[in-house]
Amino acid sequence: MPRLSHDLIRKAYSISSFLPLVLRGTRALDSAINELGWLKEHVFETSKTDCPKAHQKQLLQLCIRRSRAEPLQYILGSQPFGDLDIKCRPKVLIPRPETEAYTAHVAKLLLEDSLDVLSGPTRDSIDSEDQLHRRRAPKILDVCSGSGCISLLLHSLLVEKFKDISILGLDISKTAVNIARDNLRAYIKAKNFVQQPRQGHPQVQFRIHDVLSPTPIGFGHFDVILSNPPYISNSHFATETTRSVRNYEPRLALVPTFIPGVLLCKPEDIFYHRLLELYQTNKSSMLVMEIGDEEQARRVVQMALSTAQVSGSNGVEIWRDWPEQEPQPGEDTVMRIDGRSIAAGFPDVEKKSADGESDTRLRETIDGKGVRVEDTHIPIKGAGMIRTVILSRTKSVGQERP
Amino acid sequence: MFGAPYICRRCFNASLKPARRRLLKFSSSATHGSFSPALLSRARNLASEQDRLSKETAESFDAKIARRIGELKGVSEALKEWEAAQDSLKELNSLLKDPTTDSELRELAAEDLSLTASQLETLSQRLATSLTPKHPFQDLPCLVEIRPGVGGGEAAIFAADLLRMYQAYCSRKGMRSSLLKYETADGDSDGQPPLAEAILEVESPGAYGELRSEAGVHRVQRVPATESKGRTHTSAVGVLVLPSLPKSGSEGQDIGDADFNDPESDYYINPGDVRTDVMRARGAGGQHVNTTDSAIRLTHIPTNTVVSMQDSRSQHQNRERAWQLLRSKLAQAKREAREEEVVKLRRGVIGIAKMGRGDKVRTYNWGQQRVTDHRSGLSVHNLDDVMDGGDDLDKIIESVKTWLGDREIETMLAEDEATNNAR
Numbered sequence: 001m002p003r004l005s006h007d008l009i010r011k012a013y014s015i016s017s018f019l020p021l022v023l024r025g026t027r028a029l030d031s032a033i034n035e036l037g038w039l040k041e042h043v044f045e046t047s048k049t050d051c052p053k054a055h056q057k058q059l060l061q062l063c064i065r066r067s068r069a070e071p072l073q074y075i076l077g078s079q080p081f082g083d084l085d086i087k088c089r090p091k092v093l094i095p096r097p098e099t100e101a102y103t104a105h106v107a108k109l110l111l112e113d114s115l116d117v118l119s120g121p122t123r124d125s126i127d128s129e130d131q132l133h134r135r136r137a138p139k140i141l142d143v144c145s146g147s148g149c150i151s152l153l154l155h156s157l158l159v160e161k162f163k164d165i166s167i168l169g170l171d172i173s174k175t176a177v178n179i180a181r182d183n184l185r186a187y188i189k190a191k192n193f194v195q196q197p198r199q200g201h202p203q204v205q206f207r208i209h210d211v212l213s214p215t216p217i218g219f220g221h222f223d224v225i226l227s228n229p230p231y232i233s234n235s236h237f238a239t240e241t242t243r244s245v246r247n248y249e250p251r252l253a254l255v256p257t258f259i260p261g262v263l264l265c266k267p268e269d270i271f272y273h274r275l276l277e278l279y280q281t282n283k284s285s286m287l288v289m290e291i292g293d294e295e296q297a298r299r300v301v302q303m304a305l306s307t308a309q310v311s312g313s314n315g316v317e318i319w320r321d322w323p324e325q326e327p328q329p330g331e332d333t334v335m336r337i338d339g340r341s342i343a344a345g346f347p348d349v350e351k352k353s354a355d356g357e358s359d360t361r362l363r364e365t366i367d368g369k370g371v372r373v374e375d376t377h378i379p380i381k382g383a384g385m386i387r388t389v390i391l392s393r394t395k396s397v398g399q400e401r402p
Numbered sequence: 403m404f405g406a407p408y409i410c411r412r413c414f415n416a417s418l419k420p421a422r423r424r425l426l427k428f429s430s431s432a433t434h435g436s437f438s439p440a441l442l443s444r445a446r447n448l449a450s451e452q453d454r455l456s457k458e459t460a461e462s463f464d465a466k467i468a469r470r471i472g473e474l475k476g477v478s479e480a481l482k483e484w485e486a487a488q489d490s491l492k493e494l495n496s497l498l499k500d501p502t503t504d505s506e507l508r509e510l511a512a513e514d515l516s517l518t519a520s521q522l523e524t525l526s527q528r529l530a531t532s533l534t535p536k537h538p539f540q541d542l543p544c545l546v547e548i549r550p551g552v553g554g555g556e557a558a559i560f561a562a563d564l565l566r567m568y569q570a571y572c573s574r575k576g577m578r579s580s581l582l583k584y585e586t587a588d589g590d591s592d593g594q595p596p597l598a599e600a601i602l603e604v605e606s607p608g609a610y611g612e613l614r615s616e617a618g619v620h621r622v623q624r625v626p627a628t629e630s631k632g633r634t635h636t637s638a639v640g641v642l643v644l645p646s647l648p649k650s651g652s653e654g655q656d657i658g659d660a661d662f663n664d665p666e667s668d669y670y671i672n673p674g675d676v677r678t679d680v681m682r683a684r685g686a687g688g689q690h691v692n693t694t695d696s697a698i699r700l701t702h703i704p705t706n707t708v709v710s711m712q713d714s715r716s717q718h719q720n721r722e723r724a725w726q727l728l729r730s731k732l733a734q735a736k737r738e739a740r741e742e743e744v745v746k747l748r749r750g751v752i753g754i755a756k757m758g759r760g761d762k763v764r765t766y767n768w769g770q771q772r773v774t775d776h777r778s779g780l781s782v783h784n785l786d787d788v789m790d791g792g793d794d795l796d797k798i799i800e801s802v803k804t805w806l807g808d809r810e811i812e813t814m815l816a817e818d819e820a821t822n823n824a825r
Contacts, residue, residue: 015586030712031695033586038694038715071692080696080716094692097680097717232689241690254689292688321687325678384680385687 107157137164143227145169148180229271321384539645540611553637556626558596570791624768
């Protein structure tokens with residue numbers, strides 16, 4: 001962490017005597033000015049007295065907390081997420097703006113009907129009434145729901161169109177589920193909507209569940225699965241995360257716990273393995289997975305393509321931070337995945353096998369069955385860093401399936 | 403050579419210069435008791451158009467024509483009343499002149515005459531105002547943008563004073579106002595950082611019509627709080643009044659052409675022309691960082707209009723506010739461009755009542771406790787009341803509005819004359 005220059009601290013002090021404290025937390029002057037303004041607002045709103053001296057004292061306390069790099073969201077106790085206000089307390093991950101962006105985009109796709117929510121196991125026994133019902137009532141699974149932000153924002157955006165929508169949020173942490181339920185209560189109060197139980201279940205609910213354990217989730221199958229799982233590796237946690245993330249946010253929500261015996265993938269990717277499994281067993285229409293960086297995206301895509309059922313019949317896409325924006329100059333719009341690495345089923349062999357012949361488009365698979373495997377080109381949408389991997393079943397494909 | 407042994411050069415030079423030119427006054431005392439024939443013929447034209455249109459709609463209904471009739475209705479009604487008053491005046495005059503009228507009747511007629519004359523005055527005033535073209539944004543809420551101009555820290559302090567003045571004025575007039583944006587600059591004032599830009603949103607409908615006369619440069623002359631030697635400074639603050647457009651098309655159905663999806667309308671913005679910039683976290687982003695940066699910057703590429711918003715913690719809200727501001731700015735710019743074109747067309751016609759940011763409109767002089775508006779020429783010697791948004795500010799705004807109306811009528815007349823000459 002580079003030291004703050006004296007010049008910057010002096011400049012901050014000349015604006016307000018509280019500012020150098022906040023600056024120690026934010027490391028940048030303009031965001032420090034904004035944060036000090038919000039802290040002041042918070043003190044005025046929550047304070048019980050009108051005494052300005054007491055206000056100053058409270059503000060000083062908050063600024064000292066901020067100077068120790070405690071996240072502002074924990075100090076103020078909330079973070080705006082879309083048009084919602086999500087409560088945040090320590091031991092639960094703070095909702096990120098990137099998550100907000102892709103959640104809103106998924107909701108937009110569902111509203112535009114460009115996704116086929118209908119495709120699923122009931123496809124063969126097409127019963128028009130059942131179909132109609134399913135169109136009105138997509139079931140959504142939010143794996144590693146944390147504060148519940150994804151579930152609640154999706155509900156608020158979709159409930160107008162899908163009256164019988166039902167959303168289930170799963171998290172391993174009891175604290176997180178409690179906060180998610182708090183947020184649900186606040187949401188119900190703010191939006192003034194009545195939870196209409198559908199087949200005995202409320203529209204939005206949060207449960208404690210270890211997704212990695214083999215115990216089934218129940219609740220039937222899900223049409224859309226979203227997840228913001230822990231995806232940071234141990235080494236990245238030590239080097240790439242900022243101080244306030246490392247010291248204050250729960251490690252459980254950031255770094256996957258290592259399970260000995262699972263050797264199919266890197267330890268930071270274990271959740272994606274499980275998510276792909278869920279996607280297949282549920283025959284869902286869409287799977288949205290947040291990922292950490294380009295390398296991880298590549299590994300996850302390879303993992304998805306090498307799973308026989310997923311490959312071929314599915315659209316795989318990668319979204320950047322802001323999926324609705326035009327790509328900036330210098331940002332790739334296509335990711336090339338080596339054909340051989342997919343066929344081999346070992347995501348990590350790609351680099352080793354990339355020898356002189358890697359330029360040829362068509363190549364034979366390693367297993368010698370004579371099947372020709374092409375390199376796959378995955379489209380990348382939006383602007384910013386690579387953020388999500390999307391799997392979806394298209395309409396035509398769904399109909400072709402037996 | 404001189405009577406005095408020594409005269410300071412500055413005094414000498416000053417004595418040679420002619421007396422300081424006084425500020426031009428644009429008097430607003432012109433009355434329209436006697437109506438100009440051009441205006442009258444215009445009113446008659448409009449009334450006859452209304453008759454024709456209402457006959458047309460009797461057969462087939464058309465929303466556009468109906469709206470036009472609604473607009474013309476005020477003119478024709480005012481004209482009818484005015485003509486009736488004129489007729490009765492004529493009749494009374496002839497009655498008075500007629501030698502055969504008996505004395506009792508004559509007395510009554512004389513009484514009536516003064517009454518009708520005063521009525522005629524107000525009626526012709528009303529006819530004139532009904533003839534003034536309605537500003538297309540008149541019924542909209544507005545955004546008041548306040549920016550300090552020349553004068554450094556003092557200008558920033560005065561900008562904050564003006565903001566408070568407008569807030570007080572709005573709350574006194576029962577108009578709902580809220581701060582859309584309050585941006586501070588880094589500087590060296592105690593406690594509060596100086597104001598760099600503030601945008602006040604006045605949400606009541608019709609606020610644009612009320613406040614649009616406030617646009618322009620407001621000048622202040624006083625000894626600033628930052629001054630240690632007691633010298634008077636002159637600083638300026640720019641005020642810009644923008645119409646605030648309804649958030650969605652359905653809300654604004656009553657404003658006629660407030661349709662965001664119609665490329666012809668003033669309010670239309672092609673979303674493809676707007677680039678959105680979001681504050682990006684450095685490094686890996688995602689779960690790796692938890693910054694609170696929520697700033698949004700919108701750039702309208704064809705006109706290079708930039709709007710940025712960072713006041714709220716919610717990016718969503720910042721984006722909405724930024725869009726609202728961008729829409730207002732572009733609509734105003736489009737309208738101004740059109741007005742500019744009209745001015746060019748009738749070159750030589752002066753006095754178009756358009757105010758941009760370049761024109762000094764008002765002076766606040768602390769030393770004399772005086773506020774002078776340079777357009778209406780009105781001076782008020784109750785500065786504190788004005789700064790509190792009190793009745794005197796109301797008086798000033800009213801006077802400017804009358805002045806504006808007169809200017810508009812003048813331009814309209816000139817326009818009519820020009821078209822007549824062309825014929």
